[in-house]
Every structure is written in structure tokens, then in C-alpha cells.
Amino acid sequence: MYESIRHELLVMRDELRQSLYRNTASTNPQVRQYIQDDLDDVERALLKLEIGVFGVDESTGAQIPYHKLSALPTARTEEEIIYH
Structure with a gap:
């Protein structure tokens, strides 16, 4: 059911990893942290897909x-989508 989303997440993960590698020497540590935070979100979503809880609102x-x-x-929550 979520195969297209899984594929999108895998592509996002690869792009973020490449970006993180390219920005290793970045003079702005905030840029690196933003990329790492996004990568963490993608990896969390992939893990949730793997264990069968993807798409479950973490609040409700x-x-x-x-x-x-x-x-x-x-x-992670439906509210996050509304305010994003």
C-alpha cells in the first residue's frame, strides 16, 4: 500500500545523506543540523514502515x-501536516 511512499523516502534518504556529506565542512553548523534533522525524520518514517506502524498518528x-x-x-501526526 505504501510502496510509492517508501520509494520516495528512500530517494529522500539518499539525497539527504549526499547533502550531509557535501556539507561536512560547512561553515554554518545550523545547515548541517537541519539536514541531519530531516534525515532523522526520513529514517524514522522508514523504520515505521518496516515495523508496520507507518501512518499511525503518534498523538492520537x-x-x-x-x-x-x-x-x-x-x-508523525496529522496536525503536523496541517501546520506544515
């Missing part, structure tokens, strides 16, 4: 609608 336990997850696959 309700299932987040597929179309919303397609828009923001790293979302």
Missing part, C-alpha cells in the same frame, strides 16, 4: 489518511 493513535502522508511522508 488514529490512522493518517494516505493522501496526507503522500504530501508529507515524514509526518
Whole structure:
């Protein structure tokens, strides 16, 4: 069901890893931290897919609608999607 989202997350992970590598010598540590935070979010989403809890709102336990997850696959709550 989530194969297209999984593929998108894998692509995002690869791009973020490359970006993190390129910005290793960045003079701005905030840039590196933003990239690392995004990478952590992607890896968390991939782990949730692997263990079968992807799409479950971490605040309410309700299932987040597929179309919303397609828009923001790293979302941990439905509210996060609304305010993103």
C-alpha cells in the first residue's frame, strides 16, 4: 500500500545523506543540523514502515489518511501536516 511512499523516502534518504556529506565542512553548523534533522525524520518514517506502524498518528493513535502522508511522508501526526 505504501510502496510509492517508501520509494520516495528512500530517494529522500539518499539525497539527504549526499547533502550531509557535501556539507561536512560547512561553515554554518545550523545547515548541517537541519539536514541531519530531516534525515532523522526520513529514517524514522522508514523504520515505521518496516515495523508496520507507518501512518499511525503518534498523538492520537488514529490512522493518517494516505493522501496526507503522500504530501508529507515524514509526518508523525496529522496536525503536523496541517501546520506544515
